[in-house]
Amino acid sequence: MIFEEKNKSENNWPEQTRQLLEKQKTSWKLCRNNYEALGRIQTRKYEFENFDIKIQLNPERITSSSADVGAPAIKLRKCFLCLENLPKEQECLVYNKNFVILSNPYPIFQEHFTISKKHHLPQTIIGNFEELLDITHALGKFYTVFYNGPKCGSSAPDHMHFQAVTKNEIPVEYEFCMMIEKLGPMVLRNGKIDVRFFEDHLRYFISFESQYKGELLFAFKTFVKAFKKISLLNEEPLMNIIATFHERSWRLIIFPRLKHRPHQFYADDESKLLISPAAVDMGGLLIIPRKEDFEKIKSEDIISIYKQVTLPKEYFEYLRKKIGEIFTK
Numbered sequence: 044m045i046f047e048e049k050n051k052s053e054n055n056w057p058e059q060t061r062q063l064l065e066k067q068k069t070s071w072k073l074c075r076n077n078y079e080a081l082g083r084i085q086t087r088k089y090e091f092e093n094f095d096i097k098i099q100l101n102p103e104r105i106t107s108s109s110a111d112v113g114a115p116a117i118k119l120r121k122c123f124l125c126l127e128n129l130p131k132e133q134e135c136l137v138y139n140k141n142f143v144i145l146s147n148p149y150p151i152f153q154e155h156f157t158i159s160k161k162h163h164l165p166q167t168i169i170g171n172f173e174e175l176l177d178i179t180h181a182l183g184k185f186y187t188v189f190y191n192g193p194k195c196g197s198s199a200p201d202h203m204h205f206q207a208v209t210k211n212e213i214p215v216e217y218e219f220c221m222m223i224e225k226l227g228p229m230v231l232r233n234g235k236i237d238v239r240f241f242e243d244h245l246r247y248f249i250s251f252e253s254q255y256k257g258e259l260l261f262a263f264k265t266f267v268k269a270f271k272k273i274s275l276l277n278e279e280p281l282m283n284i285i286a287t288f289h290e291r292s293w294r295l296i297i298f299p300r301l302k303h304r305p306h307q308f309y310a311d312d313e314s315k316l317l318i319s320p321a322a323v324d325m326g327g328l329l330i331i332p333r334k335e336d337f338e339k340i341k342s343e344d345i346i347s348i349y350k351q352v353t354l355p356k357e358y359f360e361y362l363r364k365k366i367g368e369i370f371t372k
C-alpha cells in the first residue's frame with residue numbers, strides 16, 4: 044500500500060481521483076484486468092412503465108454479493124479496508140485527514156472508488172451524513188457517491204466507507220427528471236429544499252434536493268428519527284443513499300429498506316438467484332455474479348426481489364407523513 048498525500052487543493056479532487064485510477068490501471072495488474080473485463084461485460088434491459096431496470100453480469104462481484112456479513116464472520120476475518128491490510132499495489136489518496144480514496148479493483152462501472160475512513164470504525168450514516176455531503180460536493184464534477192447501510196449491501200459493515208462511481212450511470216440518476224415529469228410524485232417545497240416521494244417504480248424512495256447543507260441535515264435528521272420508530276431497536280434503519288452534486292445543489296435519493304436479501308438469495312433449488320441488493324441495485328442496475336442467474340432471470344423475479352427488500356407502503360406512508368411535518372411547522 045502506497046500513500047499519496049500531495050496536492051490538497053479543494054478544487055481538483057475529481058481530477059486527482061481520476062488520475063489515481065489511471066495510475067493504478069498501469070501499476071496493478073488485477074485492477075487493470077478487471078477494468079478491461081468491464082468493457083466486455085453483458086448487460087440487459089427490462090422495460091417497465093416509464094422506467095427501466097438493467098441487469099449486469101459481473102462474475103468478479105461474487106465475493107461482494109455473497110459475503111457473509113453476520114457479526115461472527117466479520118469478527119473472524121481480517122478487515123479488507125484497514126490500511127494495514129490493503130494489497131501492496133493499492134495506492135491511497137488522503138482526503139481531508141479522515142478518509143482515503145481507493146480504486147475499487149472489482150468495479151461495476153468504468154470508474155469505481157471506495158472512500159473509507161482511515162480508522163476502523165463501524166459503518167453508519169448517522170454521524171457521517173455531513174461527510175457524505177462534503178465528499179459529494181468535492182467529487183461531484185465527475186462522480187456520484189453512494190452509501191450502503193451495514194445491513195443492506197455493505198460488505199464491510201465494520202469499517203465506515205462510501206463508494207464513488209462515474210456520474211449518471213445508475214438508471215435512477217438519468218431517469219430522475221423523466222420520473223418527475225411523467226409521474227408527478229408528490230413534492231414538498233419551502234423555497235430551500237424539495238422533497239419527493241416515489242411509489243411507482245417497484246421500489247419506494249425519497250429525494251432531497253437543496254443547495255443548503257443545513258436544510259439537508261435537518262431533513263435527514265427528521266427522516267432518521269421517524270424511520271427509527273419503525274425499525275429494530277439499537278440498529279441503524281436500513282437504507283441506501285445515492286448522492287450527487289450538480290449546479291451548486293445536492294440531490295440525495297434515499298431507499299429505505301425492509302431487508303437485505305430476498306428469499307431467492309438463500310434458495311438451494313433452481314429458484315436460486317444470487318442477488319444481494321445494495322445502492323446500485325436499488326438505483327435500477329441489478330448486479331448478477333452468476334451466469335446461470337443472468338440467463339434465467341425474468342421480469343417477475345425482478346418485481347419479486349424489489350418487493351421483498353423495499354420498505355412496505357404503509358411504512359413509507361408513515362415516513363411521508365413525518366417528513367411532511369417539517370414543512371408545516
Ligand SMILES: [Zn+2]
Binds near residue numbers: 163
Ligand atoms: Zn477496518
